[in-house]
Amino acid sequence: MASGQRRLRLYVTMGQRLLRDSLLFQILLHDEVELVGESETGVATLNRLKRATPSVLLIEENLQDNDGLTIAEHALAVNPSLSVLLISDTPVSSGRMAIYLEAGIKAVVSKDQPVQELIKTLFYIRNGQVYVGNWQQEPAPAAMLAYQALSGREREVAQLMASRLPVRDIAGRLGVSCKTVHSYKDRIFVKLGFERLPELILFMQRHQHGAAE
DSSP, X not given: OOGGGOOEEEEEEOSOHHHXXXXXXXXXXXXXXXXXXXXXXHHHHHHHHHXXXXXXXXXXXXXXXXXXXXXXXXXXXXXXXXXXXXXXXSOOOHHHHHHHHHHTOOEEEETTSOHHHHHHHHHHHTTTOOEEOTTSOOOOHHHHHHHHTSOHHHHHHHHHHHTTOOHHHHHHXXXXXXXXXXXXXXXXXXXXXXXXXXXXXXXXXXXXXXXXX
């Protein structure tokens, strides 16, 4: 079986049993999904993950004993290849989303999102891709105007950075020095008003069919 089609080994951490069961009933209709573990608390999750060896962790933001971000960070420290999907009760601000992405979480979705959309997200992130849902607030128009004002080369660098390509690889692809790429990076961040790479990744993910054209 090709790596892109390998079984999705799922571990689910949700406090409400009824909600968890309702979700799993629909997820497990897909033959590619194998449930390797489930729990209600963060501590129980961390204790069982190593033995369960999941490829995807589906976890609530608000747990009985901890928050999903903290548990996800601990899980990723042990297994960096784990893909984490965080379920949020409320809309997530751009700043909060940047923190999630920086921590290594691959997707954040709303608890009110249709189950079929959540399932699509699970399959999308299982090989390490990042997914940003469209239910969050749109970025400020000022950021869009600033992006449109970037030079063609600056946009190209921004897109490569947002795809998580290392500076050395960007330099090689563009035929410039690493120092030049860093200079582009600094200018891009200043012009867009960003301070960290996850903010740029979030912006480009939301506008890959708009601003990134």
